[in-house]
Amino acid sequence: MFRTRRLALASVAAAAATALVAGCASGTGGSSSGASGDTLTLWTHNAGNSAELDVVKKIIKDFNDSQDKYTVELQSFPQTDYNNSVVAAASARKLPCLLDVDGPNVANWAWGGYLAPIDVTGSEVPVKDQLASTVGTYKDQLYSFGFYDVSLAFFARKSVLNEHGIRIPTMDKPWTRSEFDTALAKLKKSGEFAYPLEMGTGGSGEWWPYAYSPQLQSFGGDLIDRNGYKTASGTLDGKESVEWGNWFRSLVTKGYMAKKSGADPNKDFLAGKSAIQWDGSWNAAKNAQKLGDDLAIIPPVDFGNGPTIGGASWQWAMSSTCSNKDGAQEWLKFSRQTKYFVDYAKATSTIPATDAAAQQIADYQPGGKFEVLVQFAREYATVRPVTPAYPYISTEFQKAAQDILAGADPKNALGLAAKNIDNNLKTNNNYAG
Structure with a gap:
């Protein structure tokens, strides 16, 4: 959601860009982090935004309860501090395994070595079914996906x-x-x-x-x-x-x-x-x-x-230094269920990233009072330049x-x-x- 969600990026843009110039040369090398065995850390910018944070917590709980191999642990940050925290952690090679990223920043973070490409094939929701603006790619590789957009x-x-x-x-x-x-x-x-x-x-x-x-x-x-x-x-x-x-x-x-x-x-x-x-x-x-x-x-x-x-809002990604990429991608795949796309939209009044989710929300269904906003997102959205x-x-x-x-x-x-x-x-x- 935009209100305050997108506003943090530019305030740290210069610092982030400077840090990434130094970080790019070393790419994904160095120490791995973000997991202790099969316990994976997840970072989100949603501290103080209880509606969206509750959905994140629900997905984590459902994932942890669904199997006994991996455990995801949450750490939330105020949005105003989030990007600076990521930059600092990347410089120290202490990024979590899972993190959210504002869509326009994906190319920058991928280029800088923060993120690793992800493979979510086999998920309930195919990537091809999403609004184009809710998928983050760089150099023809998938780095992130989001559950919603705004219009x-x-x-x-x-x-x-x-x-x-x-x-x-x-x-x-x-x-x-x-x-x-x-x-x-x-x-x-x-x-x-x-x-x-x-x-x-x-x-x-x-x-x-x-x-x-x-x-x-x-x-x-x-x-x-x-x-x-x-x-x-x-x-x-x-x-x-x-x-x-x-x-x-x-x-x-x-x-x-x-x-x-x-x-x-x-x-x-x-x-x-x-x-x-x-x-x-x-x-x-x-x-x-x-x-x-x-x-x-x-x-x-x-x-x-x-x-x-x-186009493009907050999306989920995996860090390049994650020491348990298999576990991180299992969480990403698990999260890609239509019910969670619906949960995000209901909790945050955002536009669901898939038609299947939109059809489960009265206001976004064909004939719904906000269906036109879904059409705007589908027909008019132009992502900001996909460049670092x-x-x-x-x-x-x-x-x-x-x-x-x-x-x-x-x-x-x-x-x-x-x-x-x-x-x-x-x-x-x-x-x-």
Whole structure:
């Protein structure tokens, strides 16, 4: 789930990337760890998130009770400390056997020697049945899988849109850029909203590339040239990306959106302070409870190259230094039961990673009130660049986007970010090896 789940990555990205540069050379060599005989340690970022942590505990208990060869022991961390703990443990070659990893970070951790490829053939749920965004691969090898994803969407009140003559878009006919801009102009002119659009600009860290780079991609730009992942110049600062930057800045200059939103954007939306909110599926149930049938769940805008949202959330993996890989993979295989995919979705209000699980949850079933969010995740999700450079890219994009909202020239801000990313790629030999 995104709310705070993705936010930890970028805050430690620079430190992690630095540590990985040193760690990559030694790869998977050195001491093994993570298990004492047939007792395996599992790390999760879910301390403080009891709903999801309870599902993890249930799977561990069920696995331990199901056989008498392996025992999995849990250690949970607050999300704000988790990535730093993994980096430190990797440097000391004291990683656990099993750990969760934020999807966009998989390539970085695999390249750095943190993770080992996994084989979960024979599981109840085949990997091919999952949403593509819930599977982590690097160099054509499987390194991780997740039980859920989340989806971005626009939320609005149907009554407000109808009052102002604004068409409620569908997946067959999403808003165009022109329609969206016209809708915001109408809402602003009405005088009913100080800022008609809420896009969470008070957020931090990974929220920025997760929330806003899909819009840049819909303009035709991207964070890096995905053909080889060897340069950002000409892509992140290309014509289409700069056009996105100018539009993004215009939302502030025209008074459509606050340069920095409040501490709880969804609360502000539900209180009627904004008319349209760019938010995640994690707040869909809360919105529906408050607004009922007046809630409109709206697809992303088509800015010219199709609607796009970010993809990938937290996933499970095995460390490269695990001294009992057979046991670790047995736990991973065991966990891949449809009932657990259902448990995660029910506990966390996330989108199940498989259709079979979605069909067991009323809101996500065909005809369910949130089925459209599953369709968004299936049709619109684009994973963030699958390159070990991603944590650095994430940090650079966040800085550039924040500078743009603060008044920086978009071409200059994106150009500097692209140059810095290219320097990082060059320093790390394009993360070869």
